[in-house]
Amino acid sequence: MQHRSNHGPRPHAFQPPQGELALLAGSANKILSQRVADELGVRLTPCEAHYFSEGNVFVRILENVRGRDCYIIQGTHNPVNDNFMELLFWIDALKRASAQQVTAVVPFFSYAKGDKKDEPRVSIRARVCADAIEAAGADRCLMMDLHTPQIQGFFHIPVDHLYARYVLCEHIRTLNIPDLVVCSPDVGFAKNASAYADYLGAPLVIGNKVRRDHSEQAQVLELVGDVQGKNVLIVDDFTISGGTLIAMADVLKARGANDIYAAVSHGALSKGVAPKFGASQIKQLFITDTIEPQNDPLTHNITVVSVSRLFAEAIQSIHDRTSVSQLFPDSNNPEI
Structure with missing residues (x-):
């Protein structure tokens, strides 16, 4: 069994205020997650992922997140399917732990190229992944440079799209x-x-x-x-x-x-x-x-x-309920 723990011993005493921002690092983006945490001036919420020899993954949050505004940073690059399933399990774990809001922060959405049915008998893979993220319980997504911006339309939840x-x-x-x-x-x-x-x-x-x-x-x-x-x-x-x-x-x-x-x-x-x-x-x-x-x-x-500052500013804007588009100097509609 492969153990991927993002932090040290499991804490028990910490009781966060309702609605406080909680930032979690999945296995795929530990370095970027720490940089984002440093930019925000917050600590990463303790969590861990276990990868078993037959391919199963088990995730666990090591701190109370009830009523908190949670952000899980987990890209879906290679190994694509492992990372994508881990993302779904993090979302599910946060929802079952009574998080107030769960935002899936996906720096790289690897199935974005599967955005259309351009030949017979093929899957629109990006749509299937969007459905899965919603079904797992995500309240919104934060992504960077999707292969085509219209993929945002595959989701019924808000998607904030960042540009590198x-x-x-x-x-x-x-x-x-x-x-x-x-x-x-x-x-x-x-x-x-x-x-x-x-x-x-x-x-x-x-x-x-x-x-x-x-x-x-x-x-x-x-x-x-x-x-x-x-x-x-x-x-x-x-x-x-x-x-x-x-x-x-x-x-x-x-x-x-x-x-x-x-x-x-x-x-x-x-x-x-x-x-x-x-x-x-x-x-x-x-x-x-x-x-x-x-x-x-x-x-x-x-x-x-590094794009850590841009992600940190976007997360802070979402948390504060302010405009994300104000981060882009050539935005045509700064009120969105």
């Missing part, structure tokens, strides 16, 4: 990269890439990418826009195999670009991918800490930018 681009752009601005051009690897991400370009005050170019038979490897066929003599920032929502970013960098170099940078919200790097980035044309890859590195040590050209 503000944090990534602020970091990139500190580098003072001259003659910067933002590049979308495909038409599908062009709208989001345009938001990056507007925020950085840079022009936009767009690639033409194809992917066949659900492969993680994509082929970049064409580029719309001029990058001759420019420094280019490729942006995307996540990377698993690195194929899209590395292939795009090769095309950009062939078109006369100078330094190539890349920024993605979720670095879901599979085994062997970090070294590929180390040997690629990409001078620097910026990822966030929504997913903890699992397979290979990060190479010299991969930088992790």
Whole structure:
């Protein structure tokens, strides 16, 4: 039996006030959870998860949460199904412990790509997961950079959607990269890439990418826009195999670009991918800490930018019943 305890000995005496914020760390995001707790100035509520040899998971909250406003931070990255089931069990445990409100904080929602029935006899996986989260008892969700924003419509409970681009752009601005051009690897991400370009005050170019038979490897066929003599920032929502970013960098170099940078919200790097980035044309890859590195040590050209402050501010806004959209400087409707 594998034991994953987030804290030390089980306390018994602590009696929290009604409605007090309680922040819990699931197994998937312990580092990010501690950073969020530090930003909020609160301690993590003691809890533990046991993984048994046959695959079962058992979760337990080690403190009274009755009447409290609870937030469980648990992403659903690899191992996807283990982490997703653990999330459901945390929600159920909190509801059965009479929490006043349970918010599922899911930094990376891995089934977000399964958002449509685009071929016969397939499941709309994101909808199934949304139904499961609701059935477990979540009162609301807090997520970052869903593959498509309309996934919020799969839920009947409120979903607050955060964007990593503000944090990534602020970091990139500190580098003072001259003659910067933002590049979308495909038409599908062009709208989001345009938001990056507007925020950085840079022009936009767009690639033409194809992917066949659900492969993680994509082929970049064409580029719309001029990058001759420019420094280019490729942006995307996540990377698993690195194929899209590395292939795009090769095309950009062939078109006369100078330094190539890349920024993605979720670095879901599979085994062997970090070294590929180390040997690629990409001078620097910026990822966030929504997913903890699992397979290979990060190479010299991969930088992790923390989104803990943004999550902390969003959690505080939800707890205080104030607007979450006020955290975004280009929000079109700050009263939402």
